[in-house]
Amino acid sequence: MTKSYTSLGEIKSEIAIGKITVEKLVQGYIANITANSHLNAFNEVFENEALTRAIEIDARIGQGTAGKLAGMVIAIKDNICYKGHKVTASSKILKDFTSVYSSTIVERLLAEDAVIIGRCNCDEFGMGAANENSYFGPVKNHADETRVSGGSSGGSAVAVQANMCHAAIGTDTGGSVRQPAAFCGLVGLKPTYGRISRHGIIAYASSFDQVGPITRSVEDAALLLEVMAGNDEYDGTLSSTAVPSFSKEIKAPGVKKIAYLQEALSSPGVDAEIKNTLVNYIDKLRAEGHTVKPIAFDYLDYMVPAYYILAMAEASSNLSRYDGVHYGYRSPAATDLASTYKRSRSEGFGKEVKRRIMLGTFVLSAGYYDAYFSKAQKVRRLIREKTDAILQEYDFILIPTAPEPAFAIGKLEKDPVVTYLSDIFTVQASLTGAPAISLPAGNNSKGLPLGLQLITKHFDEQELLNFSKYFLEL
Numbered sequence: 001m002t003k004s005y006t007s008l009g010e011i012k013s014e015i016a017i018g019k020i021t022v023e024k025l026v027q028g029y030i031a032n033i034t035a036n037s038h039l040n041a042f043n044e045v046f047e048n049e050a051l052t053r054a055i056e057i058d059a060r061i062g063q064g065t066a067g068k069l070a071g072m073v074i075a076i077k078d079n080i081c082y083k084g085h086k087v088t089a090s091s092k093i094l095k096d097f098t099s100v101y102s103s104t105i106v107e108r109l110l111a112e113d114a115v116i117i118g119r120c121n122c123d124e125f126g127m128g129a130a131n132e133n134s135y136f137g138p139v140k141n142h143a144d145e146t147r148v149s150g151g152s153s154g155g156s157a158v159a160v161q162a163n164m165c166h167a168a169i170g171t172d173t174g175g176s177v178r179q180p181a182a183f184c185g186l187v188g189l190k191p192t193y194g195r196i197s198r199h200g201i202i203a204y205a206s207s208f209d210q211v212g213p214i215t216r217s218v219e220d221a222a223l224l225l226e227v228m229a230g231n232d233e234y235d236g237t238l239s240s241t242a243v244p245s246f247s248k249e250i251k252a253p254g255v256k257k258i259a260y261l262q263e264a265l266s267s268p269g270v271d272a273e274i275k276n277t278l279v280n281y282i283d284k285l286r287a288e289g290h291t292v293k294p295i296a297f298d299y300l301d302y303m304v305p306a307y308y309i310l311a312m313a314e315a316s317s318n319l320s321r322y323d324g325v326h327y328g329y330r331s332p333a334a335t336d337l338a339s340t341y342k343r344s345r346s347e348g349f350g351k352e353v354k355r356r357i358m359l360g361t362f363v364l365s366a367g368y369y370d371a372y373f374s375k376a377q378k379v380r381r382l383i384r385e386k387t388d389a390i391l392q393e394y395d396f397i398l399i400p401t402a403p404e405p406a407f408a409i410g411k412l413e414k415d416p417v418v419t420y421l422s423d424i425f426t427v428q429a430s431l432t433g434a435p436a437i438s439l440p441a442g443n444n445s446k447g448l449p450l451g452l453q454l455i456t457k458h459f460d461e462q463e464l465l466n467f468s469k470y471f472l473e474l
């Protein structure tokens with residue numbers, strides 16, 4: 001069994017003294033994947049390919065020509081295209097689909113000598129917060145196998161948690177990197193919208209979707225961010241803002257002003273131990289000389305509705321491409337064009353995906369567009385303005401990542417709206433496009449990991465990473 005390393009730096013120093021090789025690391029991770037296959041974290045393991053690449057990378061390390069991710073063995077969420085490999089978005093509709101090109105991020109990770117060990121289970125098309133909406137079944141939390149991994153990048157988080165790889169790449173539309181990272185005791189970073197190319201990422205809601213790393217350390221998150229970020233002619237939403245060498249520039253943050261959401265402590269919907277953890281950190285930060293103040297956020301109750309109206313509208317449009325004609329699943333019972341569409345989509349999509357396509361179509365329909373879609377866009381603007389105003393006054397907003405720790409598999413509320421409400425703390429950064437990070441903040445009395453989240457100004461990931469490293473050492 002490979003031991004678990006906190007950062008790539010540790011792996012590199014062991015490689016340098018000949019204690020470990022990339023090949024041995026991959027062998028160790030594969031042994032862990034086999035031993036933990038019941039957790040259901042992987043949809044596919046690229047065993048032979050990963051071993052072959054590891055041997056090549058070991059040779060490059062010997063020659064001194066290896067890239068900066070040499071020694072980093074990663075897994076990717078199964079909605080990230082990797083040429084010649086299957087990509088399913090954990091949906092029946094894509095279960096036999098093979099990528100015809102690689103996403104920009106996969107190309108960049110490979111160019112720096114990362115090894116991709118497999119593709120990870122997730123909620124179907126990223127729609128969910130427990131990984132229970134996967135065609136391939138739920139992912140179990142390694143801290144307590146009766147509980148969920150979180151979602152939608154649940155497989156990616158558990159793959160790192162159970163040491164089946166060193167780090168993983170997920171996507172975050174409304175919390176899908178941060179929340180499973182919190183449920184699994186890991187660091188989960190959602191960069192600023194426009195920071196990382198979405199070319200070759202299966203779209204869920206395009207004005208929200210972002211790629212993000214799930215790691216054990218802030219240093220690794222910084223390193224993966226700097227490798228993946230930056231201009232790409234294939235994604236028109238990308239910013240031309242310069243990409244710093246985040247990992248090299250991590251430094252002590254200095255004295256900061258931090259706002260925390262009053263409701264996080266007063267709301268009966270937030271778990272008591274999470275409240276205590278937040279209070280402890282507030283006390284520690286104050287003791288260290290930082291200014292930490294409560295704020296009220298007037299639009300709190302509108303965040304989840306605005307997010308879901310817009311995300312579902314965008315999803316209904318993005319998922320119209322799965323029609324049984326162009327690619328993906330085609331119903332064997334189809335007899336003509338209309339039945340090809342209807343049957344392929346009815347049989348190919350899962351229940352939650354269909355619910356969202358229908359609701360999304362409804363909010364975009366001629367009679368309801370103004371009442372729902374257009375109004376939600378206006379609310380999004382207000383939330384953005386209010387959040388920006390807070391971040392003019394404060395350096396960070398500190399809130400829990402999720403209102404409760406990992407819950408029991410199968411417990412999920414039958415009422416989907418109750419489930420959607422559990423995204424209350426993650427959608428603010430998604431609606432505003434701001435960067436946010438979930439940081440491990442210890443375990444509760446049952447041994448379940450808890451996460452706290454920091455949000456900061458657009459494109460200020462360096463400050464976020466600086467403070468995060470410091471925060472983890474508090």
Ligand code: GLN
Nearest residue numbers: 126128129173174175176
């Ligand atoms: N839970 C949210 C949703 O279902 C977020 C998912 C995500 O970020 N992909 O939309």
